[in-house]
Amino acid sequence: MEARQLEYFLAVVDQGGINAAARALHLAQPSLSQAIRALERDLGSNLFHRVGRKVMLTEAGHALIEPARQVVHGMDFARASVESVAGLTTGRVEIATMPSQSVEPLSSMISRFTARRPGVSVVVRAAFTAKHVLDMVRTGIAEIGMLGSSEPTTASGILMTPVSKQRFVLVVPPDSPFPPGAAVRHEQLSGQRLIVGQEGTGMRRLVDEIRAAGVDLTIAIETEYREAILPLVLKGAGMAILTDAWTTLAEAAGAKVLQLDPPAYLHIALARRIGPITPAAREFLSAAVDRSKL
Numbered sequence: 001m002e003a004r005q006l007e008y009f010l011a012v013v014d015q016g017g018i019n020a021a022a023r024a025l026h027l028a029q030p031s032l033s034q035a036i037r038a039l040e041r042d043l044g045s046n047l048f049h050r051v052g053r054k055v056m057l058t059e060a061g062h063a064l065i066e067p068a069r070q071v072v073h074g075m076d077f078a079r080a081s082v083e084s085v086a087g088l089t090t091g092r093v094e095i096a097t098m099p100s101q102s103v104e105p106l107s108s109m110i111s112r113f114t115a116r117r118p119g120v121s122v123v124v125r126a127a128f129t130a131k132h133v134l135d136m137v138r139t140g141i142a143e144i145g146m147l148g149s150s151e152p153t154t155a156s157g158i159l160m161t162p163v164s165k166q167r168f169v170l171v172v173p174p175d176s177p178f179p180p181g182a183a184v185r186h187e188q189l190s191g192q193r194l195i196v197g198q199e200g201t202g203m204r205r206l207v208d209e210i211r212a213a214g215v216d217l218t219i220a221i222e223t224e225y226r227e228a229i230l231p232l233v234l235k236g237a238g239m240a241i242l243t244d245a246w247t248t249l250a251e252a253a254g255a256k257v258l259q260l261d262p263p264a265y266l267h268i269a270l271a272r273r274i275g276p277i278t279p280a281a282r283e284f285l286s287a288a289v290d291r292s293k294l
Helices: 003-015 018-025 029-043 059-084 099-103 106-116 130-138 202-212 226-234 244-253 279-288
Strands: 048-051 054-057 092-097 121-126 144-149 158-172 193-196 218-222 239-243 256-261 265-273
Touching: 003 018, 003 029, 003 059, 018 029, 054 059, 092 099, 092 106, 092 130, 092 279, 099 106, 099 121, 099 144, 099 226, 099 244, 106 121, 106 279, 130 144, 130 158, 130 265, 144 279, 158 202, 158 226, 158 244, 193 202, 193 226, 202 239, 226 239, 226 244, 239 244, 244 256, 265 279
Parallel strands: 092 121, 092 144, 193 218, 193 239
Antiparallel strands: 048 054, 144 265, 158 239, 158 256, 158 265
16 A cells, blocks of 8 residues: 555545546546555455446545545655755645635735745635534644634644634625614614525524524525625625625625624634644744734
């Protein structure tokens, strides 16, 4: 069994199939299939059920994912550590983030990091909930995670670094009945149509809490695509509760952004697994928490 075989196995898992993994790896599909079968022979167990052109993980396949990620991460760490002896001029850091935090503060963090280390590439991977971010960090899909939660987050085996708090705001279309600059009380949302994210997100949790308090608002649209919310608001489909990370974009697009009363916040934190990290990830974390340039 070779580390490259494990990389191929993880590519099939992450890409959802042999063909997609072959494209991502720039390999011929028969060559990838042959490598996976060789790995299965070495392990003495099938890792995938093959159903037509689709593959599904077997129980053995599921059991291999985390050990495989640890091996691949160890190889990446060793390679990056050797390369960093000559200075951190190349490399790669992978970050899992929730949508609102990718707008801010992650964009500012990446800007500071790339100014320091222009030769190091940054890969940003999408995660829709805090749990999803932690799962991606824990399993090694990403080395660093950025998440937001209604309360400070703790997780076994994960080192959390608090970053900031983001305040929730109400984003409304230009012809909204709410006057500019006025804070909107929760009860004033009665009778209004709201656009929300899926369950497990901070914005959805706040909307559910407002409804549970007896405010008769309507969830008009639920979407996993956070980038669709602002256009929907501007087209009059409803209002949305977002974090203030969206304020600049929303106002530039023509929406009104109003404070909520009482205020509610999202706690923003960086996450990484406890243990060694690559030099690129260590440098990114240093740049991320450097508030002197904010």
